[in-house]
Amino acid sequence: ILIVLIVMINKQYPRLREEVLKKLGKWEPEEEKKEEKPSTRLNSLDTFRGLAITTMIFVNFGGGKYYFMEHAAWNGLAVADFVFPWFMFMVGLSIVLSTQSQLKRNVAKTVILKKVTIRFIKLFLIGIFLNTAVPGGVELSNWRIPGVLQRIGFTFFVCSVLEVLFIPRLTAVDSFGGGERLTVAADDNEYNECGKFLNDNPDIPEKKISNWRFGHSSNGEASCTGKSLLFHTWPQWIIMSLFTGLWCAITFAMPIPGCPTGYLGAGGLADDGQYPNCTGGAAGYIDRLIFGPNMYQHPTCKSLYRTTHAYDPEGLLGCLTGIITVYSGVLAGHIIVTNKSSRGGTLIKLVVLAGITLVLGIVLSKGSLSGGWVPINKNLWTISYVMITSSSAYFILALLYFLIDFQGWCCGSPFRSAGKNPLFLYVGSYILYNYFPFNWATSETHGALMAQSIVGTIMWVLVGLYLDCKKIYYKI
Secondary structure, eight states: OHHHHHHHHHHHHHHHHHHHHHHTTOOOHHHHHHHOOOOOBOHHHHHHHHHHHHHHHHHHTTGGGOGGGSOOSSBSOOTHHHHHHHHHHHHHHHHHHHHHHHHHTTOOHHHHHHHHHHHHHHHHHHHHHHTTOOTTOOOGGGOOOOOHHHHHHHHHHHHHHHHHHHOOOOOEEEEEGGGEEEEEOOOOOTTTSSSBOOOOOTTSGGGOOOSOEESOOTTOOOOOOTTTHHHHHHHHHHHHHHHHHHHHHHHHHSOBTTBOTTOOSOOTTGGGGTOTTOTTHHHHHHHHHHHTTSSOSOOTTHHHHOOOSOOOTTOSHHHHHHHHHHHHHHHHHHHHHHTSSOHHHHHHHHHHHHHHHHHHHHHHHTTOSSOSSSOOBTTTTOHHHHHHHHHHHHHHHHHHIIIIIISOSOOOTTHHHHTTSHHHHHHHHHHTTTSTTTOOOOOSSHHHHHHHHHHHHHHHHHHHHHHHHTTOOOOO
C-alpha cells in the first residue's frame, strides 16, 4: 500500500503542483522557462537521503509492530537496523561535496573547520534537547547524554576534520579544440551543502564535458588528480585502521570486572544466565562508568533477556566504528567526484565496494546473523555490522544513481524532496510524535498500527514536498 501511494504521489506531483500554483496565481511557465538552468544536483543523493529519513520516521512510528520492522533484540539484523547507518553513510558523502564546494570558492580551511565545529555543537545540543522528550517529563538525574544526533555530530566532525586536513581541491579540467583548458568548480549547495556537484558547463558545445581528468588547475594552484587521490587519502586510511584497531583492542582485550574478557553478549538471561551483569561487555562497562544513570535505560535486549543494567546503543565505544560508517560514505564521495566523466566507472566502483564490504562482513560474522568472530550487532556497532550496512548503502546508492542520474528513468520524488530537509523532518517527527494527524489512539492490532504508521509517515513526506515546492530548506 505504501509503495502504491508513493508511486501515485510521484506521478501526480508535477500536475498537482501546477494546478495549485495556478489557483494561487503564481504559475508563470514562460518566466520559469527563461530562468531554467541545468540541474546542478545529483538527485540520487537527495533521494537516498530522503529514503533513509522516510524509513527512519516509519520505523519510529512503530512499523505496525511487526518484528522485522523493529530493531534486533541483540545480535542480528532487521529493517530498522539499516536506517541509521544509511543516514550516516550519506553524511560522509555530503562531507566530500561540501568541503570541495568551499575549497573551490577559496574558503580558508580554518573557516571550514570553524563551521564544522559549530555544526557539531548544534547537532549535539539538538540531540540533548530531543532526549528530554519523554512521557511525564525528563528526570534530570538520568537525563540521557548520548543519542542519535550526538553520534552523527561527532562522527561528522571527525571525518570532516580528516577531509579538510588531508584532501586538497579536486579541480576538474578538460581540453577542447586548440588545446584550451578549462577549470570547472563545484557550486555550493544552498540547501544543506550536501548535494551539488561538479556539473557540466552549459557554454560548452552539447553541454557535455568529456575526458575529464584531475590535475593542476589553469591558474597553477595545486589540486588532486584521480591517480594521486590515494596518495592524499593514505593518512585517512591509517587513522581509520587505528580506530578499528582501538575498537577491537578495547572490545576483545579490555578486562571487565566480573565478566569474561571479550564478552559481546546481552547479559541477563543470555548465555544461560552466566553473565547477568555484563550487558554489552566493554562498551556497556565504559558507558556506565562515564555516564552513570545518564544513558538509555530501556535497551532492545531488556524485554527478551530480562537485563537489569542500562545500555546505550549510541554509546562511546560505538562512535569509533561509527566513524568507519561515515568514512564509507566519504569513499563514495571521492568516487563520485573523481569519476564525473565516467558514470559507468562510478557505478562499477560503487558496486565493487558493495561487494568488498559484503564479503568482509560475511567473513567476520562467518555468514551468520548471530555468531561468528564478530557478530552483526547494531547495539555494539560491530565492525561486521558496519561492513554489511555499508555494503547495502553502496548498492542502493549505485542503483539510485543508475535509475535517476544515469538513465533518467525517474526523478526520485517524493523521497528527493524529503532528502532536502532531513533534519527538519527528523526533529519534527520526534517532537510531534504524539500529535494528530501523525499519531492517534488505536487498537493494538498489526493492521491498525500499520495504517497509523503509514499515514503518519506520508504526512511527513507531504511536509517535505510542501517545503520543497516553496523552496524552503532548513540547515544548521
